[in-house]
Amino acid sequence: MAELLFCEPTELYNILNQVSKLSRLSEPNYLCLLDVRTKREYDESHVITARRVKKKEDQYLIPESVELDCVRYCIVYDSNTRTLELCMRCSEEEDEDDDKKSGQHIPELLPGPAVEFGKILIHLTRQPVYILRGGYEYFSGLYHFFRTQKIIWMPQELDAFQPYPVEIMPGRIFLGNLSQACNRKMHKDLKIKAHVNISMETTPYFKGNEDKLLHIKIEDSLHASLLPFFRHICHFMELHLQLSSVILVFSTQGISRSSAAVMAFLMHHNGETLKRSWAHVKKCKNNMHPNRGLVSQLLEWEKIIHGDYITDIMDPVY
Structure with a gap:
């Protein structure tokens, strides 16, 4: 039997924004996002690519073509799940005798819709089933630009989907590419106020404003030296976190x-x-991978911080 686990809003945001050559949302077995809210709520707006789970005679109906064992991420959400445990709710049907004695509604232990459906799914797959913490209300409040009324997504539309920068520190630090750094809508949606540009190219934002732009001009090569700039980068970022x-x-x-x-x-x-x-960075951005020269410099940086080498960069993961 699979596990039922929480998925944080930041995790879903990053899952939606992974890329290989194209957006990973175009991969048929990458993400199965299931909305167990009412039809009215779903039609009003939902998270991009989410499919509504219908309920007939108190039975949940798994959307057609969903093969749970083949899906990398299966994520379920309702309006506002806060816990994976049973919730205290008031039963509408009261026991008359107890009601006469207490004059109060009888509390009933019930799971939220997402948890209720998730507990069904874990019996149908060996993969973990994730419940979005805070549900649609919390996620859409943080990432309003991922709300949609669109129900059917054609393969070519998913191929053309433009991922946003991934979130490294929730609401504070994002990691992206030059195209994203030049995208006005992404810039506005994420409320970007400072850039750390580690490339030879320039962007239209913060030009000539050294308070908001740190531009480290180095080539993308094995011989590029970034270590001398690490301290400056850290101080610049810490200053902006304080601001x-x-x-x-x-x-x-x-x-x-x-x-x-x-x-x-x-x-x-x-x-x-x-x-x-x-x-941590790999979890946020699956395709990240500094070249061997930069990995060696990061190891030297580790020695500066901790006084010794700790990480074995001979491990194939690096």
Whole structure:
């Protein structure tokens, strides 16, 4: 039997924004997002690509063509799930004798709709089933730009979907590429207030404004030296965190140089090892991978922070 686990809003946001060559949403077995709210609520708006789960005679009906064992992520949401446990609710049908004694409604233990449906799904798959914490209300409040009324998505529409930068530190630090850094809508939606540009290219934002733009001009090569800039990058980002600014860190492809810069910051800011920082960024952005030269520099940065080498970069994961 599979596990029933919580999925944080940031995790779903990042899942929606993964890429290989194209958006991973175009992969048929990547994400199965299921909405168990009412038809009226679903029609009013739902998370992009979500399918509504119908209920007939108190029985949930799994949408056609869903093969749970083949799906990488199966995520269920209702309006506002807060717990995976049973919830105290008031039964509309009262026991007359008890009601006469207490004068109160009798509390009834019931799971929320998402949990109720999730507990059915875990018997049908070996993969984990995820429940979106806070449900649609919380997620759509954080990421209003992922609300839609669209029900049917054609393959070519999913191929053309433009992913947003991934979220490294909720609401504070995003990691992306040059195209995303130049996208006016994404910039506005994420409320970006500062850029860390680790590339040779320039963007239309914060030009000449050194308070909001840190531009480290290095080539995307094995011989590029980013280590001398790690401390400056960390201080710039910490300053903007103190100012409550939202920061976008990016490079041309958003895979190597910017990922290394984000890991260097996490190691400095949280006192983490390279291994832990790597795991966190990898979870947020599946296709991130600094080149071997940058990995070696991150190891040197780990020694500066912790006084010794801790991570074994000979492990194939690096």
